[in-house]
Amino acid sequence: MTAGVEHASGAQGADSLTHAQATIERLAPPVFNLDLRALAQLLVDAVESGAAVSFLAPLAVDEAEAWWRRTLTAEHSRAMVLVARLNGAIVGTVQLHPAWSPNQPHRAEIAKLLVHSSARGQGLGARLMRAVETEARGAGLRLLTLDAKRGAVAGELYRSLGWTMAGEIPRFALDTDGRTCHDAVIYCKELANADPVPPLPDSSSRLEPGNSRPL
Numbered sequence: 407m408t409a410g411v412e413h414a415s416g417a418q419g420a421d422s423l424t425h426a427q428a429t430i431e432r433l434a435p436p437v438f439n440l441d442l443r444a445l446a447q448l449l450v451d452a453v454e455s456g457a458a459v460s461f462l463a464p465l466a467v468d469e470a471e472a473w474w475r476r477t478l479t480a481e482h483s484r485a486m487v488l489v490a491r492l493n494g495a496i497v498g499t500v501q502l503h504p505a506w507s508p509n510q511p512h513r514a515e516i517a518k519l520l521v522h523s524s525a526r527g528q529g530l531g532a533r534l535m536r537a538v539e540t541e542a543r544g545a546g547l548r549l550l551t552l553d554a555k556r557g558a559v560a561g562e563l564y565r566s567l568g569w570t571m572a573g574e575i576p577r578f579a580l581d582t583d584g585r586t587c588h589d590a591v592i593y594c595k596e597l598a599n600a601d602p603v604p605p606l607p608d609s610s611s612r613l614e615p616g617n618s619r620p621l
């Protein structure tokens with residue numbers, strides 16, 4: 407059901423496994439109902455903690471599961487879903503969405519980075535991000551983008567992993583209460599080991615037509 411991405415040291419199934427020893431895998435169809443339920447519970451848990459992950463509170467687990475089912479079975483989807491497992495149970499996830507547009511074959515968006523509240527603060531979020539960046543690099547992608555709620559702890563995580571703040575968008579989305587709004591920070595990261603992209607020579611040339619950079 408899964409293709410290995412990153413393997414933890416230590417014996418699987420041992421009672422002594424910690425969250426730092428979770429295994430990170432790529433989720434591949436067909437996806438077990440148990441996994442779908444766990445992914446749904448992760449989403450509900452994130453919404454309950456006030457995370458900006460598309461949904462409003464309260465989110466019913468059945469609604470969350472239906473969303474995951476649609477996402478994972480969408481025809482023509484090129485999305486890649488990674489999961490972190492501990493003793494077989496999914497405790498974290500992240501998605502990579504390659505851009506659909508023909509003029510952005512090198513770009514993908516990162517979405518739905520979720521670590522269960524019982525497993526946070528132990529490095530799983532960072533490991534998931536590193537793993538998805540490695541997968542992206544392996545797939546030949548060179549530019550990753552994402553958006554995050556301004557002030558959310560995820561911002562610290564992205565910055566610590568070398569992501570650059572590209573800008574902010576005011577009142578981007580509703581908070582989980584459905585009433586107030588929050589700003590979004592747009593982050594980007596050019597992947598190492600891709601061919602170097604030469605910097606623009608100077609600011610005066612930025613408005614010149616034909617100012618393209620080789621991929």
Ligand SMILES: CC(C)(COP(=O)(O)OP(=O)(O)OC[C@H]1O[C@@H](n2cnc3c(N)ncnc32)[C@H](O)[C@@H]1OP(=O)(O)O)[C@@H](O)C(=O)NCCC(=O)NCCS
Pocket residue numbers: 452455457458459518519520521522525526527528529530531532533553554555558559560562563564566
């Ligand atoms: C964001 C999230 C994925 C982080 O997962 P995590 O496993 O707790 O993160 P890690 O333990 O790997 O932490 C990595 C870094 O993130 C930052 N960070 C994580 N939690 C933090 C907190 N509560 N306060 C401040 N910084 C924090 C730190 O820089 C940390 O590095 P450090 O441990 O060296 O200080 C998790 O909090 C989560 O699932 N939140 C709800 C969903 C969400 O908001 N997703 C992001 C959508 S853009």
